[in-house]
Amino acid sequence: MSVIIQSQPQYPPRPHSVVWPPAPIETHEQKLRRLAQQREAFRVSQAIDRELAQERALLANKAPQFSLLLLGQAESGKSTTLKAFKSHFTPKAFASELDHWTAVIMLNLLRSVHMILDAMARQDALAFHGSEVEPHLTVTTYIRQLREILLPLFTVEDTLHLRICPDNQPASPTVPSDPTPPGVWTTHRSVSPEVLVHSAQYYKMGPDSAHFQPLTATMKQVIKESHAAIRKYALHMKALWKNETVQAILKAQKISMRELSGFFLDDIDRIAAESYSPSEDDVLKARLKTHGAMEHRITIETGVGSRNKDWLIIDVGGARKQRATWAPFFQHVTAIIFLFPLSTFDQQLEEDSKVNRMEDNMALWREICSNTLLTKVQFILFLNKTDILKAKIKSGTQVNYHITTYKGPNEYQEVVKYVRSNCLKIYKDCSPRGRRNPCSVHLTSAIDRKSMSHVLAQVREHIMNNQLANTKIL
Structure with missing residues (x-):
């Protein structure tokens, strides 16, 4: 439960x-x-x-025996880790939630299509305004035709957006002030900001509640109609995604769709199927950005015995402006899991494009390690998104080009070793006097259920043993 x-x-x-x-x-x-x-x-x-x-x-x-605080940047994998925790330790409760994610998954898919059309509009604008564009990066008539066919999906996206988050209005169409020739789309509505849901909007609160508000008849009808639209335009969405010119333009604009949370473009056929129902893997991949802290009280279903079953897991927003809200939770937690995404070495902060995300991660980790309120708290470090790091290195992306302090070879194991050693050195050097607990480090890909089950079982055992040792029971 x-x-x-x-x-x-x-x-x-x-x-x-x-x-x-x-x-x-x-x-x-x-x-x-x-x-x-x-x-x-x-x-x-x-x-x-x-x-x-x-x-x-x-x-x-009913006070939980253990409380766990998930910390890290925005999009570091905190909410996905929470879902993985539920999937492993409360499988029955998690399975009962799956259908509630259908609307979110469909919105994730439509938003990805919209992002591609956004990129095509920018490329078309470059050519129209006189910028030199290579022939293989020129938006073709076929791509423009696909865009016109897919236009009705904007309305479907808006409807899902407003149903999931009534307070977050979709973007309005943008009309260029300069005249444009026939064939270039003259009105293009930029993709809406990511769906931002306050904890009280999508979840039903209360000590005896289920995870989600029950699906209303209206919401069920919206899901049914949205699914029908996805089935109708599935072939056109696939054609857009698979188009070689589209792929080349995305690469030129440094847009890697597969690295984005909520990526379902490779699953269009499966999602469009009339019998589609979200799988556990789909829910782990689904992206629903939340604002504010959410406290999840979990009664572990797996294992034997009645002790150590009640856990409180706190998921907080990771954007810079939300980090000031973390402190009230520091005094009463058993352990912290800090999510450090390894794939961010070539990315900049959304709030400040001059700041490298991995450097911000290091600074944030240093700040958390040095906090005196956390002297007695157990620290667990998840070096997350290992799958994306491997893919980037395999594609030839040079880590030392973006992280100039890294002098090693462009190899996965060496990069992981570099980050791990730096994080442990910060933990050792910045820890307040009186901290005795060692920092436990795990390599993770939060969307990989099998590997996460193994990691989370270790984490649970580690937290329980440390807590028993600290209370001198052992």
Whole structure:
């Protein structure tokens, strides 16, 4: 069982205010009525106090044995790690959620198609405004025809976007001010910002709730109609994605679709199938950006015995402006899993294009390691997205071109060794006095269920043993 808790229940104002103070002048009957109302108000107040005390006692009895805080940059893999944790330790509860991800997966797919059309529009604009464009990077008439055919999917994307996140409006069409010749699309709506869902919008809160709000009849109809549109345009989406000119333009613009979260362009046929239902792997890959901290109370289903089954996992936003909200969680956590994506060596921060993401990761790791509030907390480091790092090195991307302090060969094992040794040195040099727990390091690809199951089993054992040792039970 897994539940999500955001806040305590809100109670109405206590009824004293409706009978106090008394009116300046009152009759005997009014006084008796007022005193009766006060007695009733006192009775209700005591009942509320008893109810609050009972709830506090209930929460205390249900307090998780372990609390785990997931930290890292935006898109470092925190939410995916949480889903992997649920998949491994609460398989029944996780399986019950799968259908709720259908809309998100379809939106991820349509957004990828829109991003490709965005890239084609930029390329067309370059040619129109006189920039020299190589013949193999020229948008063809066929690509423009595909774009016109796929235009209705923009509406489908908007509908899903608004249903999942009503407060996050899609982008408006952009119309170039200069005249454009026939054949070049004259109105192009840039891809909408990534769907940003506040924790309270998509999830149902409360200590006895399921993970997600129940799918309404309206939402089920939207999913049905969106799926029908995907089936209708599946061949055209595949043709766009597989087109050699499209691939060349994406490469020229340094857009690697397969590295992006929520990539489903290689699964169009499967998703378009009438019988499609999300798999566990689909849910791990699905991208749903959340804002604010979410506390997931999990009762582990796997294993034997009743001890050590209740865990609290806290997932927080990783964007720079959200990191200030992390501190309140530091004092009451058992362990921290810090997600360090290895694939970011050639990327810049979305908030500041002058900052390399891997360098920002190192700085963030140093800041967390040196925090005195975390002196007694266990540190677990996930060097994540190993699969993407391998693919980049295999394609010939030079790590030392982007990370000038790296002097080793352009080989996966050596790059991992470099990052690992630097992270452990920071942990050793920056740890406050009194920290005794060693830092546990794991190489991970959070979307790989098999390898993550092995890693998470080790992590659970590590946390439990360290906690027992710290409390001098061992």
